[in-house]
Amino acid sequence: SSGINAEYGEERRAAEITAARREKRAVVAVRPGKYGPGKLLQEQPEFLLPEEVSSSLRKLTVPSNNTQDRFLSLQKRNMIEVRQKVNPHRKYKLKTVEKWRKKLPEEIIELTKMKTKKKKKIAVESS
Numbered sequence: 001s002s003g004i005n006a007e008y009g010e011e012r013r014a015a016e017i018t019a020a021r022r023e024k025r026a027v028v029a030v031r032p033g034k035y036g037p038g039k040l041l042q043e044q045p046e047f048l049l050p051e052e053v054s055s056s057l058r059k060l061t062v063p064s065n066n067t068q069d070r071f072l073s074l075q076k077r078n079m080i081e082v083r084q085k086v087n088p089h090r091k092y093k094l095k096t097v098e099k100w101r102k103k104l105p106e107e108i109i110e111l112t113k114m115k116t117k118k119k120k121k122i123a124v125e126s127s
Contacts, residue, residue: 037082038084
């Protein structure tokens with residue numbers, strides 16, 4: 001009889017642990033803005049000071065961006081990943097190459113002489 005009670009107690013504890021895990025997973029899945037590697041920033045609600053509020057509500061303008069509000073709403077509902085914006089960057093530095101036009105006339109003459117020497121050397125080796 002005591003063996004059966006011990007087994008029943010262990011099974012009940014295991015069932016409680018799995019139920020707690022399921023509840024925790026459900027809470028995490030429903031949490032706003034938890035989809036993706038980043039964290040959703042909770043923005044502070046914008047409010048106007050009593051001096052800034054106009055007398056009629058028709059004159060009241062709301063400084064908001066509909067596209068941005070919609071995007072944040074999708075992130076809160078876990079439909080879009082929450083990520084930080086990545087700035088574009090180069091993997092390697094750009095190589096600088098000097099154009100022929102920028103060189104001095106003396107340097108151009110030397111380079112053309114070197115090229116003709118290489119051509120002559122290649123022609124002699126091939127024949």
